[in-house]
Amino acid sequence: MSLRRIAVFVVLLVAAGALRGAERPVLVCFGDSITAGYGLKTGQAYSDYLQAKLDAQGYHYTVNNQGTSGATTKDAVADLRTILLLHPQIVIVEFGGNDGLRGLPPEETRRNLDTVLTTLEYAHIKVLLAGITLPPNYGKDYIQAFEQTFRDLAAKHHTAFVPMIYKDLVHVPDTIQQDGIHPTAKGSEIIAGTLYPALKPLLVK
Numbered sequence: 517m518s519l520r521r522i523a524v525f526v527v528l529l530v531a532a533g534a535l536r537g538a539e540r541p542v543l544v545c546f547g548d549s550i551t552a553g554y555g556l557k558t559g560q561a562y563s564d565y566l567q568a569k570l571d572a573q574g575y576h577y578t579v580n581n582q583g584t585s586g587a588t589t590k591d592a593v594a595d596l597r598t599i600l601l602l603h604p605q606i607v608i609v610e611f612g613g614n615d616g617l618r619g620l621p622p623e624e625t626r627r628n629l630d631t632v633l634t635t636l637e638y639a640h641i642k643v644l645l646a647g648i649t650l651p652p653n654y655g656k657d658y659i660q661a662f663e664q665t666f667r668d669l670a671a672k673h674h675t676a677f678v679p680m681i682y683k684d685l686v687h688v689p690d691t692i693q694q695d696g697i698h699p700t701a702k703g704s705e706i707i708a709g710t711l712y713p714a715l716k717p718l719l720v721k
Contacts, residue, residue, distance in 0.1 A: 541720075542602055543570075543577045546592065547610030547646070550681065551583030553704065555693050560701035565708035566715075575719050580604070588614045589628035596635050606718050607636055608711065610646040610681060612666065616654065622661040626669065633673045642718040644676040644711065645669065676714045684710045 545551045545563040553561025567579040580602060584591065592611045599607060609632060615625040629645075636643050647666030650659050663679070670677035682699075684706050685691040691703035699707060 540576055540578045541605040542580055543606045543608070544580045544582050544599055544602055544604040545608045545610070546582045546595075546599055547608070548583060548587045548614055549585035549698060550613065550648075550707075551581060551608075551610050552585045553581070553583065554585045554698045555695070556699075556701055556704065560704055562699070562704040562707040562711070565705040566711065569708055569712055570719070575721055577606075577719070583610075586614060587611065588618070588620070589625050589632070593628050593631050596632065600635070600639055604641055605720075606642045606644065606715070608644045608646060608715070609633065609636075609675075610648075612662070613648045613650075616648075616650045616658075616662050619654070619658075622658075622665050625662070626665045629665065629669050630672070633669060633675065637673060642676075643673065644678065644715050644718065645673075646681040646711065647677070647679045648681050676718055678711055678714050681707055681710065 545566070551561065551563065553563075561581055561583065563579050563581040563583070570577050570579065582595070582599060582602075584595070587595075589611045592609070609629070611629065611632070612625050633643060633645070645666060647663065649663055652659075654662075666677070666679060669675075685699065685703045688702075688706065691700055691706060692698070693700055
């Protein structure tokens with residue numbers, strides 16, 4: 517999808533959104549298997565814990581989980597229309613891990629994420645970008661380039677930013693599943709807590 521076509525589509529969506537009633541605003545969690553809650557029971561993804569946290573704090577958002585296991589940043593670009601049709605006020609963007617695990621060029625990840633963030637920006641949607649790192653065996657240079665992609669894009673687009681979505685659970689027992697990659701229910705709850713401080717300035721009561 518070209519940026520021109522995206523721009524036209526976004527204009528139409530914004531116009532349609534203006535006609536919607538005073539519905540509960542939508543917060544979309546848009547990501548890969550971490551967002552989808554891979555290996556977890558229904559209600560144990562970080563989006564579920566985030567919904568509970570927002571409700572407890574008096575915010576009236578509907579948290580919509582648009583996570584897809586195995587998705588790459590290329591898939592994120594392909595799914596943008598689906599996200600825009602939800603008319604979200606806020607989107608948490610959590611992609612890139614599968615790009616890194618597959619050893620894709622960081623430039624490709626950067627280009628795709630830039631398209632995602634630019635499209636959401638055109639639609640006047642607030643964004644929280646969540647980054648992640650890779651296992652040490654991927655090599656220092658590759659990991660540094662991978663992590664820098666998130667930092668550069670957050671700075672370019674002036675988005676809210678959590679550089680490492682796992683930062684508060686890496687040394688906590690029972691927070692990662694046996695595959696060594698995906699969070700447990702306990703880990704998902706911690707992730708919701710990690711995202712909340714960066715998300716809070718975007719929220720409106």
